[in-house]
Amino acid sequence: MSTASLFRRRAASGHLDIAGEHYEKGTRLQSLKKPLNGSWRRLLLSLTALLCGLGLLFWPARTLRSDSFVFYFPNARHVIPLEVIDNTQYLPLLQVLNQVGTLNGLTERRNNLKVAFGDRHIELHDGDPRVRLDKKTSILAAPVRVSNGKWMVPTDFLTTILARLTSQDVEYQVGTNRVFIGNIKPGSLPCAWNRRATARSSRFSSPTR
Secondary structure, three states: OOHHHHHHHHHHHOOOOHHHHHHHHHHHHHHHHHHHHHHHHHHHHHHHHHHHHHHHHHOOOOOEEEEEEEEEEOOEEEEEEEEEEOOEEEEEHHHHHHOOOOEEEEEEEOOEEEEEEOOEEEEEEOOOOEEEEOOEEEEOOOOOEEEOOEEEEEOOHHHHOHHHOOOOOEEEOOOOOEEEEOOOOHHHOOHHHHHHHHHHHHHOOOOOO
C-alpha cells in the first residue's frame, strides 16, 4: 500500500486530521491575540492618562487677576488696568508711558519691543527683567510679559524707568495700586478722590476667570 493511500485511510478513519489540527491551532492563536490586543490598548490608555495628569500637575501655573491702578497728578487722576500675574503686579507699558509723555514710534518684533519716547529709547524683551533705556540697562523685579497682545511691565518700572523719563517727582510704594506724579502727596488728595479710589479697588479685587 502506498503512503498516499495510507494517509487517505487514516484521514478517513479519524486517526489523522491535518486540516482540523491546523484550524484548531489557528483558532487558539486568534483567541490569544484578541485579549492581548485589548490589554495593550487599556495599558496605553492608562499610561496616556497618567502622563497627561502629571503634565498638568507639574506644568507651571500662570495665574491671572484683573484690577485697576490709579495715577494721581496735582490736578487730575487717570485709571489704567492692572494685571496680577503669578502674584506680581503688572501694568500695560504703553499706557504707563502715555501718562507722562508722547510716544514717537515703536518697533515690535518677536519677543522684542523698541519704543521711541521723546528723545529717549527703550528696549524690552518678553520674559526678560532687563530693560534698556538709551545706553543703560536696568533690571526689574520681575520679567517683562506679553499678555493678550499687550506688553506688560512690573510696577517697579515706575520708579526704575518712568522716573527717569520725566522731570516730575514719582512716588510709588511697592504693593499699592496708585502712584503720585508731580507735586502731590497722599495726604493732599481730595477726600472724594480717596473714597472713589478705595471703592474702585474693592470692586476690582475679585479674580476674573
